[in-house]
Amino acid sequence: MNLNGRRVTIHDMTLRDGMHPKRHQISLSQMVDIAQRLDAAGVPLIEVTHGDGLGGASINYGFPAETDQAYLRAVVPVLKHARVSALLIPGIGTLDELRLAHDCGVHTLRVATHCTEADISEQHLGLSRKLGLDTVGFLMMAHMSPSEALVKQALIMEDAGAQTVYVTDSAGYMLPDDVTAAVGALRAALRSETEVGFHGHHNLSMGVANSLCAIEAGASRIDASAAGLGAGAGNTPLEVLVAVLNRLGVEHGIDLYGVMDVAEDVVVPMMDHPVRIDRDALTLGYAGVYSSFLLFAKRASERYGVSSRDILLEMGRRKTVGGQEDLIEDVALDLARDRA
């Protein structure tokens, strides 16, 4: 694989996807500390919000330690070079929260939909673009759609105002060839000035390898997270990705030791549990299930005495999509009753 001289923008997920394994309880001071360290290490773009994006505060997804507004107002002003992004999932967040994020000084707005439902994002992508934000479309659970279908959805987002469209492997299910095909198809179909991005989860240990395939196929934005802090077995580990990109001669502007230290000195010590490929996270990647379901399945498993793997497999069998956390308790109750 020859990636020598390629340029990519690394987008940090520690403070957004990383909210999932922290049950959205990262404190303001931890957010500010990590963001400043990432900034100092040269990370150009840092996502900050509830794990389920703007407006995610809910019984269904979990109430965060602080509001989106408080997090953004704390982080945005203290960064010297890095910019801040916010995620918005239509159906959960609304244009009101988008405007609020804009008021807080967000530079990039990412609008996420399930990979077949891009047309519910038109309003949000349109407003984001109108406000002058760097506007990104985020096609989640991309493994559930063949490349041709994914291209159609990407074009809807591009038409609505997205300047970058992501292939988002929310379940950490994709294998390198899948990523090559999906990213390559988007790269071929979208305008040359539109960027393609890749967001990986490490449930099958493919985070870094998949990111390399994405770059090779034309992606120029890659998501990663310090020590992999993210849903499921976490995201592509930032410090590992940076080390590999250095060896391949990919330009990214990030200091390797800097991000190694953020991961080791700050992020690992603050983990509530080791973010790793345990049997439940592996099941996510194996069955193609939304990574954020992990802790919900573990909790339901404890409460109702049914196996978390059985719950996750059933979630996969029912072809669930991101956001269906509420079905987990329902499924656990069904499984407990069937067993009785």
Next chain:
Amino acid sequence: MKIPCAIIGSGNIGTDLIYKALRSLSLEPVWMVGIDATSEGLARARGLGLKTTHEGLDGLYPHLQADGIRLVFDATSAHVHRLNAPRLREADVVAIDMTPAALGPYCVPVVNLRDHILRGETNINLISCGGQATIPMVNAVSQVQSVDYGEIVATVASRSIGPGTRKNIDEFTRTTAAGVAQVGGAKRGKAIIVINPADPPIIMRNTVHCLTTEAPDERRITESVQSMVKAVSEYVPGYRLKNGPVFDGRRVSIFLEVAGRGDYLPSYAGNLDIMTAAAVRTGELFAEEMNR
């Protein structure tokens, strides 16, 4: 006596509505109003014995009096309903608004329709499909004790969500959240919608979470929820309590499934069926009052 009524909007919703209205013992669907002479909905309405026009409300207006139309179901769009509403009021016709226009008060028939009728309201808004499915449950809890916060999650089949809703998904979340508070009786409301493209399509499912102010009275809430499910299922036969209520601290969670009756719309589209069923129920209660 059956009350003569008209349906404006000859799309899927309007067409499904005809079947339910034809079954009603107190409504007589007389007119179907569209804007496209070649629409399948108008042809089907004619086949079912309704008079039709493709000239919108203009086409119906001259016949309102002669045909004794006292009730109109508006299944068009928020924009069109805003234009229709003042003219219907002028003609002294009750408007049941199935669009997100919400010019009149929010209504869930089983919760607050009688109050609206007694107050003399003549334009009634049906909130949203998710609202019709979930607000009765929030209300069932808030009837027992005070609810600080109500949150609903509606999961619907991708194929059941039309272009209008897709272009303005925020309208669903905002309107439904407002209904959870105003009609459901929670101090604050939130609504989430998830669209699932699985094939075969999934049946509409809803989760209702409430945070009660004091520790929940489990026995009374369970009874209230079960009796409310029974009341809704009288006009939406596919309305089912799947699991719950589950109690966890102050959290009360209720898991529901809504299968459609399959009149014209496919049965997985319980979200659309519950709208047309709620509309007909609303029409019937008005009809009862008119006959009084």
